[in-house]
Amino acid sequence: MNREIRLVSRPTGMPTLDNFELVETPMPQPGPGQVLVRNLVMSVDPYMRGRMNDVKSYVPPFQVGQALDGGAVGEVVQSQSDQLSPGDLVLHGLGWRDHAVGDAKGFRKVEALPDISAYLGALGxxxxxxxxxxxxxxxxxxxxxxxxxxxxxxxxxxxxxxxxxxxxxxxxxxxxxxxxxxxxxxxxxxxxxxxxxxxxxxxxxxxxxxxxxxxxxxxxxxxxxxxxxxxxxxxxxxxxxxxxxxxxxxxxxxxxxxxxxxxxxxxxxxxxxxxDHSRRMPDFLAEVAPAIASGHIKFASTFVEGLANAPDALLGLFRGENTGKMVVRL
Amino acid sequence: MNREIRLVSRPTGMPTLDNFELVETPMPQPGPGQVLVRNLVMSVDPYMRGRMNDVKSYVPPFQVGQALDGGAVGEVVQSQSDQLSPGDLVLHGLGWRDHAVGDAKGFRKVEALPDISAYLGALGxxxxxxxxxxxxxxxxxxxxxxxxxxxxxxxxxxxxxxxxxxxxxxxxxxxxxxxxxxxxxxxxxxxxxxxxxxxxxxxxxxxxxxxxxxxxxxxxxxxxxxxxxxxxxxxxxxxxxxxxxxxxxxxxxxxxxxxxxxxxxxxxxxxxxxxDHSRRMPDFLAEVAPAIASGHIKFASTFVEGLANAPDALLGLFRGENTGKMVVRL
Missing domain, CATH: 3.40.50.720 (NAD(P)-binding Rossmann-like Domain)
Known part of the structure; x- marks a missing residue:
């Protein structure tokens, strides 16, 4: 079985854990050109609060009854694409679930790092x-x-x-x-x-x-x-x-x-x-990645353990519980 | 004798006529390089309200006990400068008085127009x-x-x-x-x-x-x-x-x-x-002056008569009494 976090109701004011539920679903199978990825770390970010409201904005709202989504890093476990192989580490937008499936082009291969959560924060x-x-x-x-x-x-x-x-x-x-x-x-x-x-x-x-x-x-x-x-x-x-x-x-x-x-x-x-500025990613990485590698720029992640605690990790952002990036480790 | 309007006290909230006084002073005499100008029209502008407060800003505050100043158009009546001659029409910054005296370089010669108040508004x-x-x-x-x-x-x-x-x-x-x-x-x-x-x-x-x-x-x-x-x-x-x-x-x-x-x-x-943008004046005039001359851009001035009524003209800006430029005709 797979597991995912769904939005079950829209909050008024500060969200509560009741706005979310953890649901078991059948393990997805990759179709032609697709990959199955086991998520290792996922992101919770302040902008996700806005997506819990039913308002038109620069990203569409989360839908009630459906899984949330957001940045994640995972490992390819099955591949029906010649772009990616099992064992590859990938950055993608299907967080809030243990396993994600999708077309290979939606998953960007990344290098192993001592702390892969950097892809969700300082390098992301x-x-x-x-x-x-x-x-x-x-x-x-x-x-x-x-x-x-x-x-x-x-x-x-x-x-x-x-x-x-x-x-x-x-x-x-x-x-x-x-x-x-x-x-x-x-x-x-x-x-x-x-x-x-x-x-x-x-x-x-x-x-x-x-x-x-x-x-x-x-x-x-x-x-x-x-x-x-x-x-x-x-x-x-x-x-x-x-x-x-x-x-x-x-x-x-x-x-x-x-x-x-x-x-x-x-x-x-x-x-x-x-x-609106993703074309600046190469310039950003050219300047900042070496500074991170050399220790001139430091970063921290605050880890919350387990998919079930992802809603609380999101709420923790509004309670100021993170130093650096708030990350859920799956 | 000459006359000028002085600030006698700083207002709290909406200014009143009591904040101003009309004072007679000796007629100033131009020194070498200077001109004496009889003012014909003078400007009152909303930004002058800020100058009535004793706060540092982008223009210095008016000083209590001294004459106010601001844009005006006048006619040279005496000249000790070879830059300007009696009869010349000039735009300058010494309004709020019947006659102004100063170095010729502070007075910009302008052409006669059917309505010279344009220099204080649409063309200014x-x-x-x-x-x-x-x-x-x-x-x-x-x-x-x-x-x-x-x-x-x-x-x-x-x-x-x-x-x-x-x-x-x-x-x-x-x-x-x-x-x-x-x-x-x-x-x-x-x-x-x-x-x-x-x-x-x-x-x-x-x-x-x-x-x-x-x-x-x-x-x-x-x-x-x-x-x-x-x-x-x-x-x-x-x-x-x-x-x-x-x-x-x-x-x-x-x-x-x-x-x-x-x-x-x-x-x-x-x-x-x-x-901060006075270097754009030539571009502005090149584009807008012909449009005014041809009637494609229209302007209006609301005239208040007499120096004594200049304080009330300024207050009138905050009562919305002007259509187009508020101008005092001297």
Whole structure:
């Protein structure tokens, strides 16, 4: 038998485990040109919360009664394609299940690594997100002072380190625990970091960057965005990647109370979605993969064990339980 | 004797006439290289409200006890410079007084026109603001649907007409009276316009642009900006020029409640200040001056008579009393 996680109901506000169920299904058989893959690790990401709602967006919503999907790395166990062979390690989009079947072209062969979860994080979509957001959207320049919110997450941790690698004068991160703050400064080389639960973001950011910031990389929204608009220097640039603070809001949150600063400070706020920028993957890998191999860029994964715990791993993102990438090991 | 308007106190919230005083001063005498100019028309502009506050911004604040300043057109009456001669018409920055004196290089000679107030509006800084905001900041493209708030003002009326001239598929404006709405549609050629006092901006914008907008030119902020964020299509662009709805707020207004749409819709919001873009003046004039001469772009000025009424003319901007440019005739 195979197993998969299905959406059984749509949440209002914060999802609960009741919105999901683990279902046994017959083991799928690969047809001509297809492969059967045993998943080893799968991704849970904040954007998946949006897919639990029945709204048209840049990715279609999950369907009630059907398995969820998302990034995963697995091993080919049967192949009816000459593109892939049993034993090959592949990256693909059919997570949330023990075994996946599909046309070989939907599975990209990857090399073995000491930690294959890197393909779901630092070397994957979250890493590319950090790269594109900083380089293309926020147009990072040497000497910039950069603030990254949600800096201990999969995207933020890479964004901050790419900023350092590219000559930012000062990189500041926010996170939600003392341990994460410590990790940012003492492991990843952030110049400063703070716990946003300790005091208002505005005052902590002011202490960390008394002269203001040039670039803001936003994973959080809400209070963080307001503080960043206040701290941005003239001609400052914000790359808006996500707003995890609002993903479970049942009523719309008021926006920043200082929007009128955008004109006199000539600020630029730009939202982006990484899937529009996949052509940048080769440039990203050419720059970041060697930095990871040499240890100049570090990454971490927080592992949750077992497919049955995947829903709780997803919910854990909103409780801030991950340092680096949240990954389910199957 | 000469006369000038001084700032005597800084307002909290909406300014009152008590914040200003009309003062007689000795007639200034031009020194070597200087000219004496009798002002004919002077400008009042919404940005002047910000200069009444004691805050550092892109232009220095007005000083209490001193004359205000701003754009004006006058006639040279005495000259100690070989650059300018008595009778020359000049554009300069020493409004808010009957006569101005200064180095000749601070006065730009202009040609006589049937309505010289054009130099303060359609052919001046407000016109350039509309041009730069649409063309450079919002990156207007042929076929775009464009929404301009405050569209019957000096900036908005030119912005909307430049959009049409450059091939926008549909241009929609908002204004605060039925007469202005009528002027936008029946005189300026807007495709649609509405009175924002009649019903929520969101629903009126939805009716005027059921399929959404590509570009938003913001002169208003507040409810207008929220409605525009809701209406912008994916990859939509907003040029933020001003936020007249908030200039007299005593407490910061909450920002748009739909800021989280910026990411999934990949929106871009950019603030700008026209003085950063003065190198575009020749391009602007090359394109817009002939269109004004031929009647393809129309403009209006609302005249207030007499220097003594200049403070009330400034306050009138916030009461929406101007159609097109608000000008004081001296």
């Amino acid at each position: 979509m979250p890493g590319l997100t950090g790269y594109v957001g900083l380089v293309d959207i926020a147009e990072l320049r040497e000497g910039d002072t950069v603030f990254v919110s949600g800096a201990a997450g999969a995207v933020g941790s890479i964004a901050g380190q790419i900023a350092k690698l590219r000559g930012a004068a000062r990189v500041i991160g926010s996170a939600g625990t003392a341990a994460k703050v410590d990790w940012l400064v003492n492991e990843l080389g952030f110049d400063a970091a703070f716990n946003y639960r300790d005091a208002p973001v505005r005052s902590q950011l002011k202490s960390a960057a008394p002269e203001g910031i040039d670039v803001y990389f936003d994973n959080v929204g809400g209070e963080h965005l307001e503080a960043a608009i206040g701290a941005l220097k003239p001609f400052g640039r914000a790359a808006l990647c996500g707003a995890i603070a609002d993903y479970n809001s049942e009523t719309p949150s008021p926006g920043p109370r200082n929007m009128t600063l955008i004109v006199p400070k000539r600020l630029s706020l730009r939202g982006f979605i990484v899937t | 800084m407000p016109g350039l603001t509309g041009y730069v905001g649409l063309v450079d900041i919002a990156e207007l493209r042929e076929g775009d649907t464009v929404f301009v708030s405050g569209a019957a003002g000096a900036v908005g009326s030119i912005a909307g007409q430049i959009a049409k001239l450059r091939g926008a598929a549909r241009v929609i404006g908002s204004a605060g009276t039925a007469a202005k709405v009528d002027w936008l549609v029946n005189e300026l050629g807007f495709d649609a316009a509405f009175n924002y006092r009649d019903a929520p901006v969101r629903s009126q914008l939805k009716s005027a642009a059921p399929e959404g907008i590509d570009v938003y030119f913001d002169n208003v902020g507040g409810e207008h900006l929220e409605a525009a964020i809701g209406a912008l299509k994916p990859f939509g662009r907003a040029a933020l020029c001003g936020a007249i709805a908030d200039y007299n707020s005593e407490t910061p207004s909450p920002g748009p409640r739909n800021m989280t749409l910026i990411v999934p819709k990949r929106l871009s919001l950019r603030g700008f200040i026209v003085t």
